[in-house]
Structure formats: structure tokens, C-alpha cells
Amino acid sequence: MELNQVFEYRGWAIKYALLDPIREPGLQSNDFKTAVFVHGTPWSSVTFWPIAGTLLANGSHRVLLYDLPGYGNSQSYKSIESHVKEKDQTHFEGDTSVRFQAEAFSELLQHLKFGGKNGNRAPEVIAHDIAGAIALRAHLIHGSLFSSLLLMDTNTVLPWGDGFYKLVRSEPKVFLQLPDGIYEAMLRAVIRSATFNSDKLKADWEELLAKPWLTGIESAPERQEQAQKSFVRQIAQANDEDVAEMLDKSMYSQVSCPVKMLWGEHDQWIPRQKMESLASMLGDALKEFVVIPNAGHLIMVDQPERVAIEVFSWLSER
Template sequence: MDLPSTFKYAGWKISFTLLEPTSPQTAQTKTIVCVHGTPWSSVVFQSIVDALQAKFSCRILLYDLPGYGQSQSYTAPMSQTPEQGLFLGDTSVSFQAKALSALLQELAIDGREGHPVSAVIAHDISGTIVLRSHLIHRCNFSNMLLMDTNAVLPWGDGFYKLARSQPQVFLQLPSNIFEAVVRAVTRSAVYDANKLDGGWEDRTVEPWIKPEGGEDLDAQQRPSSFVRQIAQANDADVAEMLDQKLYGQVRCDVKILWGEKDLWIPKEKMEQFSAMLGDRMKEFVVVPDAGHLIMIDQPERVAAEVLNWIDC
């Protein structure tokens, strides 16, 4: 996925692209914002983007979260106190929501101060990022499509709990063992491992793995980037919204997709979250034979659900 544009925010260089429609824009041309989760990148939206561009005349914003994919470049601001601990740069959900809000404001598509509202598609942890940008930072959206997202507590499976509690252990793994871990995590996110053939697995794990024979500093920092986004996951970023019952204050309609074979997020959590949305919860779709990476397991079905949901 080519992300040629850069937005600088709080020391991060956020890579993004705003795909324009092939036909002339009108006042009704809608923008669709795609926000990926962890440990992924914007590449997971490829099939959805292809379907949208084939069907509708709309603008599509794709970007890699700070610390992910093509947005791993970080320089501490001059005014910032040197950070302590294992990692440089904030990749928490709370920070990601601020970064998303700032990017939408920069592009004048945040639905505030006369800016047009956008539709938003969010997968995995980015559902929580989008909800914070909406409920806390006051970004407005026309509607939301949330796919396999965990917006209630607790977070994570056994691997993620271990990585959060002992990140230094994973930083010390030999490169070949670390790569095996990253690939195993990716395979656990699909129902049909054959769907990762044809380059999908390599494209998904590439941001975290040092290239063969690569000596560049960026490549050496990739394992740290992978561990950082797990270690910095903070339950408080969700607890804040739960404690204040903010999900009942969502201001747009919501559709939820969940892969029936998702081993990362059980259906009960999705149902618990959907109940908190009240009247804004419009549709809960269970996609058969799909794991956590629902758009890779069932690209045609997911594309159909997206096209049915949005009216560009």
C-alpha cells in the first residue's frame, strides 16, 4: 500500500494517502476513513479499498498508525523531556486517538467547525481509537463500521498479557525466533491459513521483521516497534469510556462485523459492547468461516457488507 504523504505529529511522521475518486467530485462526495488495528497496517484494507473504488465515487483516507507500518519514524520533540523506559514514542490508544483527531483536522474532514463528516471503518483496537476520537476529542462521523473490535475489558489473550508484563524478554529474542513469533501471531488471526498465501502473510508481517541482510537502523528498531505497541496498551484508555458510560453517547449509527471463528475476541465481548451503544447500534453481522482478520478470510463477504453499509 503506497502512503506517499506525511503528517508530522508529536515527533511522529505519519504516512497516509487520500485517494481521490476517478470521477469528478461533487458536494455529496463522501470521505471514508480506514483505521487499522494491532499489529497490522493499512495493507489489510486492500480488498475493501478495491471494492469501494469499483462501486462508488468517494475519497478514501488510509494511514498507518504512529509506530506501525510506514509510520515508525519518530524523533522526540525538542521541548519534550527525555523519555524513560524501554521505548521511545507513545503508541497507546489514548495517543492514537489524539493523532487521528489531529490528522482529520489537518485534512478538514473531522466534522467540526464546518468541516464535512466522514464515514469510518475500524478494525481491531482501532475501534477504541475511533471511539475516543469521537467521544473525547469530539470528531464527528456520519457512520461507523467496526470490525472485530474489543472496546470492553479485559484486553488481550495469553500472549499479549505476557508481552505487556515482560516486554524486555521479547526484545532479547534472536531475530529468527522473533520472526517466528510474529508469523505465528499473524496465523492465529485467520481461520483459513491458506488465505495468507499469495504474499498476504509477508505483507502483513513485513513492518516488524528485519529484511534479510539489512543493516539500516530502521530495520533494527522494528522488533522494538512490535513489542512497544503491545507493552503500551493501557486498560485505562478503555476504562475511562466505560466508567463514564460514554458508549451510550455515540452520535452516529454503528454497524458491527465479527468473524465467527475469531480466536482473539469472543462474541460475548462484541455483544456486551453493542448493547452499550443503545439505539445507535443498527446491525450486528456474524461472518461465517472468518477469524480475526475478517477481511482476509472472507474478502468478498466483507466487501459486500461494507458496500451495503455505506452510501457514497
């Protein structure tokens, strides 16, 4: 699925695709609900391609896919005078923090008239990993309205990250200096650790997930250097305060749409107790909490059919 449209926002060229379903004659795009897929880190919208494709074929929803600023096909950033401050204490240009991602997501929804404001229909949002925090900030702080929210293996409870994640945050300059081969081996190890069955990655998944962070590794070393910098940046700029703000103000209990949670029972990135903690804080907004067997953090890779069923059943109820 090609992200063939661009939303320019604060120096970033955010690539997205708004796809219409297979529909009967006479029906218009606005006759359909919209499902918005928001990926996590260090992924891109490719994680949702199979589910999005099946949903489009089902003919019930339009689909919005996009790559977060700094990820996938949205790594293009042009610093302009009014955004000089975007170069923060981590010495990276361009903001990829959860705080900024939530702002950009909210603005993208408004740009496409999907924010649930001014008479526009609110979308169904499906968010994986860090996108859960992004979607919740967009909803609770920026006022974006959702018809429903489906959270997959999402990290919205502190502390964030494992030992590797914390090490990159504390020493980003070291990881910028890794030789190409060592960097690639590290990246692939990170990807494999997100699955329960790494054999599932052999069906081109590993290459699709690694490609944005390895672009031009043989033919254009300067592009590889920029891709490596982008990978390190999105970890280095992770800021606990972006989630702490919502936790300290007990904001999760204020979610105004129905919520469903999915979690892979073998997720080594997000412990079950964190998902259960989020579940308790959501209160009555939480309608379902489903544990997916034989699945790791990338549940849509480990158990694509089961995850598709859970997504479709949820959306069909709305």
C-alpha cells in the same frame, strides 16, 4: 497503494494517502463522501487495500488510508525537547497508546478538514481491532464527528489480550532480546492465529503483514532491531485505562452516529461475548450486528468478498 503524504505530529511522521475515486467529468473531490479506514494491531493499512481499491473503483467515496504512529510506514519518530516525556515507564520513545492514537487520529482528521467541524463534512469511519477504541475515543473524548462507524472485530471491552499479549506487556525486555529467527517465528505465529483459514495468507498476505516488523532482517540488522522494538512497543504501551475511562463514564451510549458491527465467528482474539457487551452498551446507535461465517479475527483476509459486500451496503445506506 502508496502512502505518499506525511502528517507530522508530536515527533511522528504519520504516512497517509487520500485517494480520489474514479469519477465522471465535472465532479470534484469535495462532491464525494470520504471513507476513512483505521487499522488495528499489529497490522497496517494494507489490511484494507482490497476493500479500499474496490470502493474507489465504485466511484462513490474518496478514501483515506493511514498507518498508525509506530506501525507500518509510520514508524519514524524523532524525539524533540518538548516531547522528552514521551519516553514512558516502558522505556520506549514515542507514544503508541490508544489514548495517543485517538488524539493523533482526531488531529489528522482536522488537518484534512474531515472532522465534521466548522462546516466540514463528517467522514464514514471503518475501524478494525484496536482501532475501534481509537475511533470511539476520537469521537467521544476529542469531539470528532462521524457520519457513520463500522466496527470490525474490535476490542473495546476489558480485559484486553490473550496470554501472549499479557506476557509481552508484563515482560517487554525479554521480547526485545529474542534472536532474529525466534522473533520472526513468533511474529508469523501471531499473524496466522488471526485467521480462520491460514491458507488465505499464502496469497502474499503473510509477507505484507509481517514486513513492517521484519524490515531489513538480512541486509540491515539495525533496521530489524528497530522493527522488533516497534512491535514490542505497541503491545507494551497498551493501557487498560484508555478504555476504562470510556467504560467507567458509560460513554458508549453517547455515540451520535449510526454504528454497524462485524465479527468473525471463529475469532480467537475477540470473544463473541465482548462484541455483544459492546453492542448492548451502544444502545440505539447500533443498527446492525453481523456475524461472518468461516472467518477469524482478520475477517477481510478470510472472507474478503463478504466483508466488501457488508461495507458497501452500509456505506450506500448513509
